[in-house]
Amino acid sequence: MADGMLIDGNILAAKALARFGVERMFGVVGIPVTSLANRAVSLGIRFVAFHNEQSAGYAASAYGYLTGRPGVLLTVSGPGCVHGLAGLSNAMANTWPMVMISGSCDQEDFGRGDFQELDQIEAVKPFSKFSARATTISEIPSCVAQVIDHALSGRPGGCYLDLPTDVLHQTVTESEAESLLAEAEAGRVKEEIPTARSSQIEEAVALLRHADRPLIVFGKGAAYSRAEDELKKLVESTGVPFLPTPMGKGLLSDMHPLAATASRSLAIGKCDVALVVGARLNWLLHFGEPPKWSSEVKFILVDVSEEEIQLRKPFLGLVGDARRVLQAINKEIKDNPFCLGMTHPWVESISKKAKENVSRMEIQLAKDVVPFNFLTPMRIIRDAILGVGSPAPILVSEGANTMDIGRAVLVQNEPRTRLDAGTWGTMGVGLGYCIAAAVASPDRLVVAVEGDSGFGFSAMEVETLVRYQLPVVVIVFNNGGVYGGDRRNPEEITGPYKDDPAPTSFVPSAGYHTMIEAFGGTGYLVGTPQQLKDALSESFSARKPAVINVVIDPFAGAESGRLQHKN
Ligand SMILES: Cc1ncc(C[n+]2csc(CCOP(=O)(O)OP(=O)(O)O)c2C)c(N)n1
Ligand SMILES: *[C@@H]1O[C@H](CO)[C@@H](O)[C@H](O)[C@H]1NC(C)=O
Ligand SMILES: [Mg+2]
Numbered sequence: 001m002a003d004g005m006l007i008d009g010n011i012l013a014a015k016a017l018a019r020f021g022v023e024r025m026f027g028v029v030g031i032p033v034t035s036l037a038n039r040a041v042s043l044g045i046r047f048v049a050f051h052n053e054q055s056a057g058y059a060a061s062a063y064g065y066l067t068g069r070p071g072v073l074l075t076v077s078g079p080g081c082v083h084g085l086a087g088l089s090n091a092m093a094n095t096w097p098m099v100m101i102s103g104s105c106d107q108e109d110f111g112r113g114d115f116q117e118l119d120q121i122e123a124v125k126p127f128s129k130f131s132a133r134a135t136t137i138s139e140i141p142s143c144v145a146q147v148i149d150h151a152l153s154g155r156p157g158g159c160y161l162d163l164p165t166d167v168l169h170q171t172v173t174e175s176e177a178e179s180l181l182a183e184a185e186a187g188r189v190k191e192e193i194p195t196a197r198s199s200q201i202e203e204a205v206a207l208l209r210h211a212d213r214p215l216i217v218f219g220k221g222a223a224y225s226r227a228e229d230e231l232k233k234l235v236e237s238t239g240v241p242f243l244p245t246p247m248g249k250g251l252l253s254d255m256h257p258l259a260a261t262a263s264r265s266l267a268i269g270k271c272d273v274a275l276v277v278g279a280r281l282n283w284l285l286h287f288g289e290p291p292k293w294s295s296e297v298k299f300i301l302v303d304v305s306e307e308e309i310q311l312r313k314p315f316l317g318l319v320g321d322a323r324r325v326l327q328a329i330n331k332e333i334k335d336n337p338f339c340l341g342m343t344h345p346w347v348e349s350i351s352k353k354a355k356e357n358v359s360r361m362e363i364q365l366a367k368d369v370v371p372f373n374f375l376t377p378m379r380i381i382r383d384a385i386l387g388v389g390s391p392a393p394i395l396v397s398e399g400a401n402t403m404d405i406g407r408a409v410l411v412q413n414e415p416r417t418r419l420d421a422g423t424w425g426t427m428g429v430g431l432g433y434c435i436a437a438a439v440a441s442p443d444r445l446v447v448a449v450e451g452d453s454g455f456g457f458s459a460m461e462v463e464t465l466v467r468y469q470l471p472v473v474v475i476v477f478n479n480g481g482v483y484g485g486d487r488r489n490p491e492e493i494t495g496p497y498k499d500d501p502a503p504t505s506f507v508p509s510a511g512y513h514t515m516i517e518a519f520g521g522t523g524y525l526v527g528t529p530q531q532l533k534d535a536l537s538e539s540f541s542a543r544k545p546a547v548i549n550v551v552i553d554p555f556a557g558a559e560s561g562r563l564q565h566k567n
Helices: 009-019 034-042 053-067 079-094 120-127 137-152 165-169 174-186 198-210 220-224 228-238 261-270 283-288 306-312 322-335 345-366 375-388 401-409 430-440 452-456 459-468 512-517 529-542
Strands: 006-008 024-027 046-049 071-075 098-104 130-133 158-164 171-173 214-218 242-244 273-277 298-303 316-319 394-398 418-420 446-451 472-478 522-526 546-551
Touching (some): 006 009, 006 174, 009 034, 009 137, 009 174, 034 046, 046 459, 053 079, 053 098, 053 220, 071 079, 079 098, 079 158, 098 120, 098 137, 098 165, 120 130, 120 158, 137 158, 137 165, 137 174, 158 165, 171 174, 198 273, 198 298, 198 316, 214 228, 214 261, 220 228, 220 322, 228 322, 242 261, 261 345, 273 283, 298 306, 298 322, 306 316, 345 375, 345 401, 375 472, 375 529, 401 446, 430 446, 430 459, 430 472, 446 452, 452 472, 459 472, 472 512, 512 522, 512 546, 522 529
Parallel strands (some): 024 046, 071 098, 098 158, 214 273, 273 298, 298 316, 472 546
Antiparallel strands (some): 006 171
């Protein structure tokens, strides 16, 4: 290319993204970023175009979690940026690496009511860990490098890059571009991940060794750091029972003999030392406090963030990458091993309780209840997923009853195969997560188990599944609304609108399966075990976009699922 050839900001931004390792982008195009998307495609980046930035943002966040590289969301200015905040904030809540890039209005016209004008740097502040604006074209490469690096550094999270329209239209020569890119690359700093001191590792091992009732808890932070092999080594060499958080499920198989998932109450209520790895002591773990936990429990907290340790004030805090800290712990144990054994009273009591809980559950699961309750179809789905074998499908799940019951029944055997509503309990993540999973792991089938309300938040993206022909099967538990049927006492509802449908109710018997048919995908309407089995077996082997609309008794399940005390 001739040295004098000019390239604009869109091209330079695309070049910077490609050069700094971005392989996938998610978004919605329009003025002023359409050309950025097209240029990115020409440079080998796959751009997945969505209907709505919310879903695209959720996809970018999940892609970051699954791959360990930031997922990139591209949006237009103003409303596009605002919709994208859903993804950015969810990435922060889940501590997943993500970069949102938005076009913004002309810098000269800012403050005069320009097209889609918004102070986007201000808007993203509460929802991001770092943001940058390229104020001239020459700043684009270094800004791109910075947002990518910050998203991954320390505790991962969302970052934002603002690209004003005038900057996207400025030009530099090809050779100027090259030197700007090289300079930005040279300026990148490889972050040093802290690792706990060896005295702390020794203390942690001593605590575990001398505990009467030790427990290992791990979450999606451990999954993100790919700590599964070290966790397996630790659990199996010491015989300490373990409890995964919902998205920690699968780091060790749910069917492992030391899994305490089915004796959760006993495990957290009675343990005296808990090694918590890559999981926060937030609401999901009852803040680590009584009455769910013993007031005597000593927490050993392993977290990549020093602030998290300061916030929780554990008995012992180990700052560091989960995998590396576990590596050090395993090394320390190896010199002087200990193992509880399956006949240790603590291990035995955990395993006894778990067996009781599981057999109680299995009796309920074994029944074929029609009209469907939650358990019968969940058992059939569990068996169909297990029938796929390895590599296991990635499970996406959202809803209240549907997600809570699914979490207990569906089995995770491989790491990072579960994506759900997460730390924020966010509804609407479903289709975005499905698309991210399919794009991040093309060898895996993706299966979504969704409440009908949860599904509705992002249902239009079934068209995106069809357009890209992604191997995603979406199963909708259709109980006619949020939590299911209208459970109100009619006498309590008065006033001129008392005959309106309940705020929790949707159109009964909605034909969700026909939505995907409108775009050429396959839809199934099922109400019996055999119909569901047939739909699953056909759609799982076809590996083509499908929606299975499962008719559920609207009065099965509970109001607000498991979280009744929070309602
Ligand atoms: C963004 C967002 N909006 C609203 C809610 C409140 N909410 C919690 S669960 C839920 C839907 C539950 O219904 P459904 O998905 O049909 O599951 P079901 O309990 O019926 O199986 C809603 C709206 C939320 N968690 N997130
Ligand atoms: C029974 O097992 C399920 C998951 O399998 C779990 O959610 C529930 O908390 C367990 N019950 C008790 C009392 O531990
Ligand atoms: Mg529902």
